[in-house]
Amino acid sequence: MNDLIETMRITGHTGLFALFASPAAHSGSPAMFNASFRERGLDYVYLAFDVGEDEIGDAVKAVRLLGIKMFNLSMPNKTAVIPCLDRISTEAELIGAVNTVVNEDGVLTGYNTDGYGALAAFGEAGGKITGRTVTVLGAGGAGRAVIAQLALDGAEKIYVMLRRGSFEKHRAFIENVSGRTGCPVEIRDMEDESEVKRTLKESRVLINTTNVGMNPNPDETPVPFKDVLHENLEVFDVVYYPEETRLMKDAKAAGCRVVAGGRGMLLHQGAKGFKLATGMDMPLAAVRREWGK
Secondary structure, eight states: OHHHHHHHTOOTTOEEEEEEESSOTTOSHHHHHHHHHHHHTOOEEEEEEEOOGGGHHHHHHHHHHHTOOEEEEOTTHHHHTGGGSSEEOHHHHHHTOOSEEEEETTEEEEEOOHHHHHHHHHHHTTOOOTTOEEEEEOOSHHHHHHHHHHHHTTOSEEEEEEOGGGHHHHHHHHHHHHHHHOOOEEEEETTOHHHHHHHHHHOSEEEEOSOTTOTTOTTOOSOOSTTOOOTTOEEEEOOOSSSSOHHHHHHHHTTOSEEEOTHHHHHHHHHHHHHHHHSSOOOHHHHHHHHOO
16 A cells, blocks of 8 residues: 555645546546656546536536646536536537536636547548548537547548438537538438448548447448448548457458557547646557556
8 A cells, every 4th residue: 555655646735637427437547647647757646536417516616626637527527517617619619518627727628639539549540631521420429529620620521421310410510510610511321322332432531430330249330331441441430349340340351541440549538638737748658558558
């Protein structure tokens, strides 16, 4: 126990970072951030707290009272927290959700680093989005984050492939992103094989943001049609369990130039939050060694 305390170096000056989620115990964020603090010599500790949607207002009051430097959130806290904040960033406003809040002298600013994390992981694998036509499968929480970040980061055009029954649910969001950023964003029918084929033929990037293909159903794919994947396509799947999804296997078999999965997304979204709160780059190599990502 004494060795643990010495390693963490908790003193009366130690600052606090936090996760507010329910459940919270499964999160890898404490390991990721605490490894970074040790590597950078920062006097902070990151702890996870089980906080539900109905309790988020009280948790934010505690942040102000205790001077918590930064906190992360999971759904549904990502949306419930917004009225409690002083301001939110452009991407968080477009997405309508916040996953990272930074406390600067009592001013709480909300950010959404999910889209950044996905595109950074894709870029690390060799993928490019600037000036390219991108097809995104799905427009749920991860999908909205990716779509907004693509538009902000210079994609030429975005096609959002949805099931017919969900067109109207997502239309206002898609029109808002397109109008606010100037990037054309259009809905396409993911149940129409000919439309899928036309859309992917025009695209240079395909990003799956659905959970299709995630364990316990690793043999499923969000693109069940044959011959729609092609060698000029770069593919990113946000699913990270299994590490290689059916979509990724099919993309490799089709000769796609870049094929990457979602494990790096979690690391890079955390790295962005670390940078926002500390001004330092997260020591990715050290975190990968400890966190296994």
